[in-house]
Amino acid sequence: MVAGGLAGAAGRGRDAMSAAMAGAAALTRLPGIGPLRHGNYRGNPNLAPRCGARARTTGCPCRAPAMRNGRCRLHGDKCTGPRTADGMARMFAANTTHGRYGAASAAVRAERRNVRIVVARSLVLFAAVRLEKWLPADIAARLRQSTPELSYLKHPSQVAFEAECAAIPYAVRGGGKDGGGWPGQARP
Numbered sequence: 001m002v003a004g005g006l007a008g009a010a011g012r013g014r015d016a017m018s019a020a021m022a023g024a025a026a027l028t029r030l031p032g033i034g035p036l037r038h039g040n041y042r043g044n045p046n047l048a049p050r051c052g053a054r055a056r057t058t059g060c061p062c063r064a065p066a067m068r069n070g071r072c073r074l075h076g077d078k079c080t081g082p083r084t085a086d087g088m089a090r091m092f093a094a095n096t097t098h099g100r101y102g103a104a105s106a107a108v109r110a111e112r113r114n115v116r117i118v119v120a121r122s123l124v125l126f127a128a129v130r131l132e133k134w135l136p137a138d139i140a141a142r143l144r145q146s147t148p149e150l151s152y153l154k155h156p157s158q159v160a161f162e163a164e165c166a167a168i169p170y171a172v173r174g175g176g177k178d179g180g181g182w183p184g185q186a187r188p
Contacts (some may be wrong), residue, residue, distance in 0.1 A: 051075050088091055110156045125150040 005012050034041035048065035051072035055062070064072035082088045088139055
């Protein structure tokens with residue numbers, strides 16, 4: 001059977017020949033019994049599938065050979081993380097080294113984000129005002145108005161304060177003909 005497969009593959013090219021030889025070799029190999037260390041067989045390590053994990057700085061894919069999970073030994077760790085409820089609780093209770101992403105520093109992160117946005121919008125507004133005479137007429141007219149894209153953001157504490165004030169019901173007294181008005185105010 002193997003000889004017939006090799007003879008038939010001779011006319012179809014190199015890929016068919018190598019596929020037929022690989023199939024013949026797979027029939028004779030026993031798993032875990034090979035001439036190399038740990039029972040591995042000889043082969044071209046350059047033909048192994050590659051990891052492909054992208055680097056943050058360069059964006060280039062990792063060229064290390066992949067394990068069964070599709071990543072290399074550096075990018076495809078065997079650790080699955082905590083699976084049980086107790087393991088998750090221990091992970092949440094663990095002390096972090098910097099606390100940069102914890103709930104306690106959420107207000108500081110919001111403040112820094114607000115400052116960055118205000119600075120960026122101020123720089124864009126300054127550049128637009130400086131170049132106003134070269135802008136098209138419709139954009140220059142819109143710039144003279146209050147543009148919401150370039151206005152200052154409300155501070156997060158101000159947003160919370162306004163939401164709290166909106167929840168408090170109050171009545172506005174008017175000084176109309178029907179009475180009303182502030183206490184101690186004389187009617188005309």
